[in-house]
Amino acid sequence: MSAQSATADRTGPTLAYSRSRHREQLRELDDRALLLALRDHDDEGALDELIERKTGALLKTVQRILGDLEESRDVVQVSFLRLWEHRDRYDPRWAPNTWIYRIATNLAIDHLRSRQSRQRATEPVRLHLQGRFESRSRRDRAQIHETEVAAIFHELAAELTEKQRAVFLLREIEGLPSKEVAEIVGCRESTVRNHLFNARKVLRRELIARYPEYARGRGGEAE
């Protein structure tokens, strides 16, 4: 052990050794401790560890909001940059996930707002899908390919505000509690409730109007 240290002192690899050991130590920490290491010690290793832990979840959520993987990567990258730049603002009373999701979701919402393309998806897409559904059984429809679902969602979600879309996805698809959704989106729970009601109402209405083959059950009767 001492011989190893002496060698390290002489040749200089101590830094690399301690860095890898530091990385191992960071792996033992929970998310909150990592955010505190970031805030209190400007620990770049903590940022790397958070990137490793959170990239997948953030990418999944942001992709659902934006509907484009490449744009989602860009937004998640900027989210981590913001996490670093605003590290001194972290309050440990916040749940770490809420803090991180808040940054990413707000950036995604901003990105949506900056998009000019709020027009509806093209008619040929709808006709193409309709043609396919007519030849399918009900069970087949339930197993429709995910990319087709994504195309439908992003067509219909163009009728929602950015916050309605984010609230719907975080609550209905990600399954986050309403309180957490409110913290992430930065509004009251009562506002989340309104966004959710309105988003569901609009989405169901548009789904019935444009893709009635999906809404032959209670959804169709409701309208």
Next chain:
Amino acid sequence: MSTDHPEIRIDWQALAARHDAAPHDDDEAWLEAMECFDHDPSVRAEALEADPLLLFRQLPEATVDDGEVEAMREAVAGLRRAASLGVLEAADPPPARRMPWRAAAAVASTALAAALLLPAPPTSDEAAAPQLADAPTVAEPGARETTPRLYAAPRATARPAPGAALATFESLPLVEESEAHSWIQINDAALSIVVVDLDSTPDFDV
């Protein structure tokens, strides 16, 4: 236990009606039903008839492998470097499609080149030497006195220290999924920045 998956009858119509009335409530029965919906394709048709919006639970999920995480780490490091050099405004809105780390890295390289040229020391070769002393050199030792010096950017990421911009010049992720590196070449007053893609440069050890 004789059966791992006992038959559970879910009244989708009743559940969906309750959820529709109060979608913000954390209804345990609904959450359990969602677990069932996500994992058992046989219930989906009935569930979709009850609530067509369940369709969107089948939105695709991004799959993330180690390469994705590593690329993200490098991209964020590149953005941080660009921000620290002042070429990326921290308060900027999310950049346009495909902008951040590729374009930002290019901007960072340009800004760095400008930073290198701006001080314009009287004897640039001598003045620059101490600052670049820590950067690994790839030129043959014997040829260093007679050929222009070629400095390799260090591979390891480091936090730019104040006044140490030259020493922190690193390989920026200029080209996606490549081994591209930036190099600085100083020959008297002339300065060149060369990007080398090591994927296509065999036997070139950094």
